[in-house]
Amino acid sequence: xxxxxxxxVNGSKRHHxxxxxxxxxxxxxxxxxxxxxxxxxxxxxxxxxxVTVEHIDVGPARDLTPDDVVPYxxxxxxxxxxxxxxxxxxxxxxxxxTGGLAAVAGAKGxxxxxxxxxxSVDAAHIKLERxxxxxxxxxxxxxxxxxxxxxxxxxxxxxxxxxxxxxxxERFHRQGPAATRGARKRLLHxxxxxxxxxxxxxxxALLGLTDVELVIxxxxxxxxxxxxxxARRLRALAEQLGVADRVTLLGQVKRTAVPKLMxxxxxxxxxxREATTGIVALEAMACGVPVIASAxxxxxxxxxxxxxxxxxxxxxxxxxxxxxxxxxADGTLRTALGYAGADRxxxxxxxxxxxxxxxxxxxxxxx
Numbered sequence: 001x002x003x004x005x006x007x008x009v010n011g012s013k014r015h016h017x018x019x020x021x022x023x024x025x026x027x028x029x030x031x032x033x034x035x036x037x038x039x040x041x042x043x044x045x046x047x048x049x050x051v052t053v054e055h056i057d058v059g060p061a062r063d064l065t066p067d068d069v070v071p072y073x074x075x076x077x078x079x080x081x082x083x084x085x086x087x088x089x090x091x092x093x094x095x096x097x098t099g100g101l102a103a104v105a106g107a108k109g110x111x112x113x114x115x116x117x118x119x120s121v122d123a124a125h126i127k128l129e130r131x132x133x134x135x136x137x138x139x140x141x142x143x144x145x146x147x148x149x150x151x152x153x154x155x156x157x158x159x160x161x162x163x164x165x166x167x168x169x170e171r172f173h174r175q176g177p178a179a180t181r182g183a184r185k186r187l188l189h190x191x192x193x194x195x196x197x198x199x200x201x202x203x204x205a206l207l208g209l210t211d212v213e214l215v216i217x218x219x220x221x222x223x224x225x226x227x228x229x230x231a232r233r234l235r236a237l238a239e240q241l242g243v244a245d246r247v248t249l250l251g252q253v254k255r256t257a258v259p260k261l262m263x264x265x266x267x268x269x270x271x272x273r274e275a276t277t278g279i280v281a282l283e284a285m286a287c288g289v290p291v292i293a294s295a296x297x298x299x300x301x302x303x304x305x306x307x308x309x310x311x312x313x314x315x316x317x318x319x320x321x322x323x324x325x326x327x328x329a330d331g332t333l334r335t336a337l338g339y340a341g342a343d344r345x346x347x348x349x350x351x352x353x354x355x356x357x358x359x360x361x362x363x364x365x366x367x
Contacts, residue, residue: 001028001362004089006080006106008034008069008098013119015255016165016277017095018047023355025050031089035076037063054083066098066122073101080106091115091362093140097125100132113137113365120276121149130154137365140358142277143298161361164301166354167282169346172259174288174338179264184213184246185328188265188289190258190280191272193219193230193249198271198294201317203234205269206243208321212328213246217261222251262287266334267327273314275299282349285309285341290334292323302349308341 003024007017021030025048032047036055045053056079059072084106092114094103100116107114116136118129133139133155141147141162151157191197199216206214216234225231231249238244253261262268268284271294275281278298284291285302291309293299303309310323327334347353 001091001359002087002089003028003030003362004080004084004092004103004112005030005032006034006092006094006099006103007032008066008096008102013095013277016279018051019168019351020166020355020358021051022048023351024358028359033080033083035059035064035069035072036061056080066096066125069098070101073098074105076102077105077108081108081110084110084112088112091366093117093358093362094132094136095119097122097129097132100136101128104132104135113362115140115361115365117142118146118150120146120274121153126153133159138361140361143301145297145300146276161357161364163354163357163361164349165277165279165282165298166351167279167286167345167349169286169350171256172262172283172286172345174263174342176263177260179261181264182213184211186265187212187214187324188261188268189214189216189218189270190261190268190283191218191270193228193234195230195233196273198269198273198314199234200237201271201315201320202269203238203243203247204241204317205321205324206238206246207241208318209324209328212324213248214243215248215250215261215265217250217253217258219249219251225249225251258283259287262289265289267292267324269320269324270294270299271312271314271320272296278302281309282345286345286349288338288342290327290337291341292320292327302344304340304344307337308344309337 024030030051032053036057039061047053058075092103094100094116103114114136115138117140130153139155139160142165147160189199189202220228238247262284267290269292270280275297281291281293293303294314295311305311312319
């Protein structure tokens with residue numbers, strides 16, 4: 001199968017797209033089309049067996065917001081039409097509403113099925129997303145929660161397929177080195193430092209926990225933490241609460257270092273107000289580390305409360321502290337959650353499983 005992916009996303013979602021593409025490339029031919037956002041790199045690069053990235057030279061070679069990309073979508077569409085007329089794909093998978101508009105323009109008159117992933121429903125572009133969702137041969141949601149949002153948006157239920165975000169089970173697994181630590185129990189938070197991502201709530205939860213340390217990985221580079229507003233606010237909050245001696249901010253860490261950090265923790269706490277991908281919880285589960293996750297979004301699918309992890313409403317420091325106390329005091333519970341989480345991550349969320357489910361959606365769209 002010749003698969004064309006039109007990607008207009010960045011960060012973790014771009015990582016997800018490339019990871020799935022590498023898995024699809026084992027048996028299919030995959031080309032990822034994206035607007036060039038850097039002056040570096042060749043126009044066409046083979047990034048893995050069966051996978052090629054093509055950069056479209058339209059607009060400034062830097063990161064743009066989705067709204068700033070809009071003036072260039074017609075040019076991107078014309079480029080795609082020319083390419084696909086020469087090498088017609090069997091199916092197109094568009095990511096985000098800007099990717100969807102570019103894919104629809106590029107596929108015009110070519111009779112190629114288009115599948116669409118939004119990643120999240122954007123309130124500012126509801127009419128566009130509704131139109132794209134109704135036009136697509138299939139809309140791919142990452143969770144039951146996203147499916148419900150799409151149905152409310154007006155996308156027909158029978159046009160939606162749920163394919164979750166995956167985790168790299170070859171990198172994230174139980175065996176391997178663990179970060180060094182002292183005698184205290186350790187909680188780990190991985191992610192951005194803004195209040196909506198939950199780090200502030202975990203700092204507040206330390207008030208209800210004795211002899212427990214919190215390590216926070218995320219935000220800017222370590223040498224820029226002092227100039228970062230969110231990092232300064234977190235440190236000020238820790239000082240105000242009298243827990244600063246138990247809070248360590250690492251700043252941004254390399255992805256290759258995350259499994260080691262996770263295996264060195266007694267529990268990973270990931271409690272954002274929204275969880276489109278739930279990737280931190282999945283990575284912790286794959287490492288066999290018990291997770292406390294917010295009861296929102298993708299977490300509601302991946303974390304089975306009391307079986308593969310613990311769920312808590314976001315912005316509830318006292319409730320988070322109570323769950324952490326119970327978990328840290330019970331080694332048997334931590335072991336049970338760790339084993340069950342690792343098993344679920346491997347069996348349900350591996351890249352292999354995710355790519356197989358995507359292929360079934362593509363084949364149905366082609367049929």
